[in-house]
Amino acid sequence: MFAIERFVGIGCYVVALLCCCHFVKKTPSLKKVKKILNIYLLILIIMAYFYVPYTTMDLYRIQIEVKRWVSSYSLTDIFGQCLRSSTPGWLIYGYFLGLTRLEGLLPACTALIVYHNIFSVIISTAEYENTYGSKLSDLLFYIMSIGEIYILAIGNIRTAIGLSIVAVCFVNETYHKSNFFKDIPLYLIAASFHQAALIMCAARILIVLVDPIIENGKIPVWNLIALTVILAFFAAKPQVILRFLNSATGKAINYLSKNYYDYFWERVIGVLNIIVVLVAMLQIRKLKSKSKLKETFWFCALIVLLIVLFGNEFAIFRRLSVLLSIIAIPIIGSLLVEDDLCVLKFGGRCFSFQKILNCNSWIVLLLECVRGDLCGYKFFQL
Numbered sequence: 001m002f003a004i005e006r007f008v009g010i011g012c013y014v015v016a017l018l019c020c021c022h023f024v025k026k027t028p029s030l031k032k033v034k035k036i037l038n039i040y041l042l043i044l045i046i047m048a049y050f051y052v053p054y055t056t057m058d059l060y061r062i063q064i065e066v067k068r069w070v071s072s073y074s075l076t077d078i079f080g081q082c083l084r085s086s087t088p089g090w091l092i093y094g095y096f097l098g099l100t101r102l103e104g105l106l107p108a109c110t111a112l113i114v115y116h117n118i119f120s121v122i123i124s125t126a127e128y129e130n131t132y133g134s135k136l137s138d139l140l141f142y143i144m145s146i147g148e149i150y151i152l153a154i155g156n157i158r159t160a161i162g163l164s165i166v167a168v169c170f171v172n173e174t175y176h177k178s179n180f181f182k183d184i185p186l187y188l189i190a191a192s193f194h195q196a197a198l199i200m201c202a203a204r205i206l207i208v209l210v211d212p213i214i215e216n217g218k219i220p221v222w223n224l225i226a227l228t229v230i231l232a233f234f235a236a237k238p239q240v241i242l243r244f245l246n247s248a249t250g251k252a253i254n255y256l257s258k259n260y261y262d263y264f265w266e267r268v269i270g271v272l273n274i275i276v277v278l279v280a281m282l283q284i285r286k287l288k289s290k291s292k293l294k295e296t297f298w299f300c301a302l303i304v305l306l307i308v309l310f311g312n313e314f315a316i317f318r319r320l321s322v323l324l325s326i327i328a329i330p331i332i333g334s335l336l337v338e339d340d341l342c343v344l345k346f347g348g349r350c351f352s353f354q355k356i357l358n359c360n361s362w363i364v365l366l367l368e369c370v371r372g373d374l375c376g377y378k379f380f381q382l
Contacts, residue, residue, distance in 0.1 A: 005052075005378035010369050013377060016043050017144050017365075025137035030126060033136065037119045041112070048111035048154040049104035050379035057376070059107060059155045066098035066106065089192030090158045107154035110161055114153040117164040118143060118326060124175045125333035135336040135354065142332060142357055145365035146273060147374025148266060149322050155373075159319050162197025165190035167326040170204060174295050175330065180208050196319050203302060207295075262314040265371035269364055270321035274307065276360045277328040283343060283353060284331050296330050303327065332357065 020040040027033050053059040069078065069091075078095045082088035097105045122143070126136050143149070153160040169186050172178040187205070191198040281300055284293055303324045311317040335341065335353045343353045368374040 002054075002378055002381065005381055006375060008380070009047075009378040010374060012047060012379075013147065013150070013374065014365070014369065016040065016047075017141070020144075021137045021141045024132075024140055025134050028132060030123070030132055033126070033132060034123060037123070037140075041115050041119060044115055044150070045108050045111050047377075047379060049108035051104070051107050051154050052378050052381050053155060054376060057155050059157065062094070062157055063103050063106065066094045069095050070098040070101075086195065086198075087158065087193060089189055090194070093161075093193070094157075106157065110157050111150075111153050114149075114160045114164040117168040118149075118329075120168050121171045121326060121329045122333070124171050125330045128175050128330070129333055129337050131333065131337050135333075138354060138358055138361070139329065139333045139336060142276075142361045143325065143329060145361040145368065146269070146322070146325055147365070147368035147372060147377075148269060148318070149325070151373040151377065152318070152322055158194040159196055160322075162190040162193035163200065163319065163323045164326065165193075166197055166200045166204065167323065170296075170299060170327060171330060174293075196316075200323065204299070207299065207302070263373075265367060266318060266373055267314070269367050269372050270317060272360055272364055272367075273325050274304070274321055276357060277324055277331070278304070279343065279356065280328060280331045280335050280353065283335055283341065287338070287341075293331055293334060296327065300324060300328055300331065 020036060023036050024033055027036060051059070053063075073081065073095070075095075078091060082091050085091055094106070097109060122136075122139060125139065126132060131139075149160070153164075165186055169178075169183040169190075173180050173183060187201045191201045277300060281297055284297060303320055307317060307320045307324070311320065332353075336357070338353070341353060343351060343356055
């Protein structure tokens with residue numbers, strides 16, 4: 001079904017990816033790499049704008065829902081709905097883009113947000129590790145070979161925005177030492193888009209508050225203030241907190257009790273990427289020079305634990321495996337610069353992490369093109 005349309009759509013995605021990786025590989029300047037990624041981002045946005053979703057895709061349903069909002073609700077009505085909703089950020093975002101009457105803006109703007117965040121994580125990693133050329137190209141190829149992320153961004157909208165914000169905030173806090181408390185507004189925005197993002201924001205806040213206690217046995221002043229504010233808000237507005245918590249837990253219970261949808265090949269792709277991340281995590285623990293990635297390691301470990309506990313439900317597995325792949329970018333980028341690191345010995349040969357990562361990326365890209373979510377991408381219909 002739609003063989004020609006899909007062939008052209010997938011072909012454009014792959015050609016754009018390979019061209020971008022080629023230019024990044026040949027570019028010794030990180031400043032020029034940023035320009036290349038900006039051009040690549042523009043291509044992804046254009047492709048998202050013209051995306052034609054099949055009737056079973058989330059975007060098809062979302063576009064109908066947004067049209068209904070625009071035709072039925074005034075701006076005052078929408079803000080009223082926000083006060084009663086567990087995802088107010090999504091309501092405002094969808095409604096204002098819907099007012100333009102341009103259906104393509106919804107996936108295009110989401111592609112802009114999500115991949116701007118992902119590329120920011122890649123650039124942060126490259127700057128910190130002082131890496132460019134082939135290794136930076138391999139890092140880009142790793143994350144972009146997961147076409148599932150692109151389809152999640154332009155098709156699912158809410159989850160992708162929320163999780164990408166969580167990822168970029170986390171990396172800014174660990175690499176650039178950005179103050180966590182300054183990022184709280186961004187975490188609130190992420191949580192306002194989807195319950196999955198809300199749960200990961202809560203997990204992140206818990207790690208920030210608890211980690212210093214575990215490390216030093218003390219509660220820093222800022223953490224104590226933050227905890228006091230959270231408890232005070234909970235005491236003053238328990239109905240607000242409970243609405244969000246009930247929405248998140250209710251959604252999770254609903255997913256776990258009723259397996260609505262599953263797809264074997266995306267399971268395979270997700271497992272392959274999880275294995276690569278686990279290999280990277282095991283290797284990074286052996287390198288004392290990489291102790292700066294301790295916080296990233298534990299956040300990845302938490303996500304893996306959640307996948308083990310709740311990954312039998314496909315939607316949860318899919319979202320968490322995508323978040324894991326993005327959060328793990330700093331660990332993978334940090335290992336790529338270790339030229340003398342032997343990860344696997346087989347038949348008398350030693351395989352570096354770079355070789356293993358490249359092999360996995362090519363297999364994932366092939367599976368995405370022929371059986372994965374990416375194989376459903378098309379931007380016209382005959």
